[in-house]
Amino acid sequence: MRKGEWYRLITAPYFHLNIIHLVGNVFGIYFVGLVLENKIGSFMFLLIYAIGNLMVSLLFSIFSSFNKGTGASPGIFALVGCTFYLLLQTPELFNLQLGTWKTNYIIFYSILGNLIGLGGFVSHVVGFMIGILLSFYLF
Secondary structure (H helix, E strand, C coil), X not given: CCCCCCCHHHHHHHCCCCHHHHHHHHHHHHHHHHHHHHHHCHHHHHHHHHHHHHHHHHHHHHHCCCCCCCCCHHHXXXXXXXXXXXXXXXXXXXXXXXXXXXXXXXXXXXXXXXCCCHHHHXXXXXXXXXXXXXXXXXX
């Protein structure tokens, strides 16, 4: 970022540390998409995902060295935040039941994804909060 490589703010979500990281995020966005995309539409889904990733990348570039900014999880957590906000506002909109693949994976992803270190935890919490704030503004 110090060398003027601003494109890294946009490309960071498309780089992952390893195959397990990539597969975890692929399933994360898939299952969150099953729950949320048909409720808010593809454009809003993509918008919240992209803004979540971009804002976390931007904040990390301002407040840290941003040398390990990888993965799509901030955007996925922004979508989980949107789901959480909409679930509180209109619970009848969702049919989330424990024991189903989509609900179990989202819960598993939200817990396990925060055990990877302080940087990951902070980026996930910030992404989640951005998702709630965007949802408050957009819906």
